[in-house]
Amino acid sequence: MATLEELRKQLDTIDDQIVHLYEERMRVCEAVGEYKVQSGKKVYDQTREKAKLADVASKVSGEFNKKGVQELYEQLMSMSRKLQYRQLVQAGALGRLPFIEVDSLEKETARVVFQGTEGAYGQAAMKHYFGENCNCFHVHTFRDAMEAIEDGAADYAVLPIENSSAGSVVEMYDLLEEFENYIVGETIIPITHTLSGLPGAKLTDLKKIYSKGIALMQASHFLDEHADWQKISVVNTAVAAKKVLEENDPTQAAVCSAYAAQVYGLEVLADHINNEKDNYTRFIIVTNQKIFLKKATKISICFELPHESGSLYRILSHFIYNDLNMSRIESRPMEGKSWEYRFFVDFEGNLANPAVKNAIRGLREEARNLKILGNY
Template sequence: MNDQVRIAIQGVKASFHEEAAYKYFGREIETIECDSFKKTCEMLKQGKADYVVMAIENSIAGSILPNYNLLRDYRFHIIGEVHLNIQQHLLALPGVKLADIQFVESHPIAIRQCDEFLSDHPEWIVKEGMDTAACAKKILDDKLTHTAAIASEAAAQLYGLTILEKRIETNKKNSTRFLILSNELEEQKNANKASLSFQTSHSIGALASVLQCFAEQNVNLSKIQSMPVVGRRNEYDFYVDVEWKKQADYDAAIRKVLKHTVNFSIMGEYIKNEKI
């Protein structure tokens, strides 16, 4: 019987999602490859996975907005987070030279992370793929001699590809934040960070009043993201991440915020993962 924890990831073996799963859970896990973020959520909902590791923001490309919609629709519990330093490389089949390359393929976010490098090669046709590692695997499987993939060193090793150019990401402090999602509420002892969602009234200063509640209680607002409410003009869901040193400050802030918001939800309380 397999007692390994099952983690649904978007992408294939050696993807950054698998790397993030290993960093959070350790290597004694089973990763379930999915071709979309929605599929990872379905696996968790159906009990075919124990957790989902989901990228939510990148330091270069910004927030991954469609994933906020998935968080809203599936209402999973956020039980943790992990930051991964992202290093992108240009990979090709052994023997292929830079001059041979006509096509470059990778995940859209990875492509955006390497804008400057790609702009130096306007002759290349850049194509979007499902996942960084999947694009690397495709080069091996289809023996593509004129195509390079943007992916990790782990992908190069796993699929037997050569690194033509190392560290092609625009910003060398390129990092991605991943959320750990569970269908069950798992209380995290010593939690010092929370992800919240809410709506406010249309009155002037409504959002400012909410943010003031956190400031008054020494609760730090580390992220705020707004998303349009589907089908309702000029209405927004706000997603905020907050951090605190004293639990009592956070509890007091939440009591205050409840008076200024509607559809308030604590999406998860967890331990902050320090950036690399």
Template sequence: MDLKDLRTEIDAVDKQIVELYEKRMDIASRVADFKINTGKKVFDKQREDEKLTEIKKLAKSDFNRTGLVELFSQLMSMSRKLQYQKLAEAGASGQLPFIKIDSIDKKNARVCFQGAAGSYSEGAMKQFFGEDVNSIPVDTFRDAMALLEEGSADYAVLPIENSTAGIVSEIYDLLAEYEHYIIGEQIIKIRHCLLGVPGAKLSDIKTVYAHPQALMQSARFLSDHSYIQQVGMKNNAFAAKKVSEDKDITQAAIASAGAAKVYGLDIIEEGINSADANSTRFIIITNQKVFLKDAKKISLCLEIPHEAGSLYHLMSHFIYNNLNMSKIESRPIEDRNWEYRFFIDFDGNLADSAVKNALRGLREEARMLRILGNY
């Protein structure tokens, strides 16, 4: 037989596969009707595992066995998605425990931020809430979370990601630990300056203080002046404050131009961070389960079964519902070696039917799922 004849045979087999697939999905549709009427869950892992075990026995080679498991895993996945869709159409998708609001009361809000006056966090807070915001500075990210939890603040502004240094991993861990929710974000441009006491010159500086990320972002400049000792601080504004208070001409801080004004310091060098397009994304969080009606991004965290293909199958819910996933990060789960919690950002609004459909599938198939916010 030549290649043309073989392709003709494949076409004939493919036609049968299409017919059988559509027949299978028709049956799956009737299964969905039954589950709607009885309230039975869509995802039945035991049934699917038993099915795959039987399929393996029918294969004639190891290669075909692997392929058939993949094929039938996909068939069952598509069946579930059809059932989720029918449940949504029947009004059985359930209500998400979030309240839609028109706007944030920025005028009367009590807002905390980590750092001190002149910090980038304060700058992000003022850009989002306005210059006259009722602000509460705290020493640590955890302090901000605790303030929200006890009700002493309405919102917190925290850095979650820098365009060059990457994620702020502590924030991800705190989001998983506390039941707080993201309601907004603010991106600000980062332009680090080397600050010293009035009259200080670059040649005078022997020690520089800054947050470790600021030191890393200014690595090229600091490597050119390797004689300067680097000391990490909790916050760049704290570093500027220390230099101002110590009045030591050999000390410098890496911070913003705004911090120089606040603490009466001179700008020795401006724009010392390596990447000119450096920006930091800040999140605005609250302890209330609310979202703005025009919100366009959803963040969630989930844990999945520690087995092959788990993440792959969960990701298919975004594809099938035509949702654009913009970010995925992983963080290790405490006390569970080599297991990870995933943080995902995707485009959508909690009121959208496609979002509800995807979240229902994710919730049934993930070991744990939490919506972190819609903003």
């Protein structure tokens, strides 16, 4: 019986042959890529690849080896495609992405919309990004804001997309896919909830607490200490503050920001009542123009995939191959298609970068309905 060292030497000899054959295969793949550059033929030929996988599987024995050789050839063909995508990009075959690079956004003359009402966290985020004196107005829903910029009533919208404790604002992902609006910036603000009531109100007299559902959840530890209080959900925290002011009832209070309490003349009865003391919300800046800042470092995209084994794995390999750091992935069910999903991905990069162009080329070929949501 051979020793372990002898067996390893046999493997080394076989591996040397595999490495040599791999390089020989890639040289042929490069020639195939040159042909496709000249002829305009698509890189990804799904019919050909499926036939190839069936063919190699038929040449080995045993189910384990059949599955293994198919996985091996999936990787070999994936590397071939990536090489050919790079050749196409180098030849200028990617074409111009429909996004225009700009040095800066026109903040001083812009008209900005935010969702909510006076005193909302969205207004605070807007002022943080555009300045205290920006020309702005507010609307009732996220959809209203997206329609306002699509119709040209506003140049930019400021909308929440993620909270550090509550997670993603899933509605925003659906709206980004639906509307022809694009992310051009982001801003992150701390979310610090207070319990605020009418001037002179006392905690011992309170009966009803109003706020947005997610804010009530984020302050649940404090609120649960007062089991007799009725918690009532409203559209947002600023609406809650406004309601307490308008109803002029000292037994009512709102979970809202100190900014909203100031706007509506309320008194802070308890400060920093968040469960999580480090609580932040990320807001995106959206416009109807396909533009991106020269200094942009993050790209958001969405795409659909066939409902089959390995489809997401194969798509994500484009980020790995091009050394692109993926920072976030979300999935949303597709309307009318059971068990099929649309994926939303954030990754580091700039649309002018060759590695990004190469990755997008591959993603366009192999995913369904790829949409670039913005570079910011």
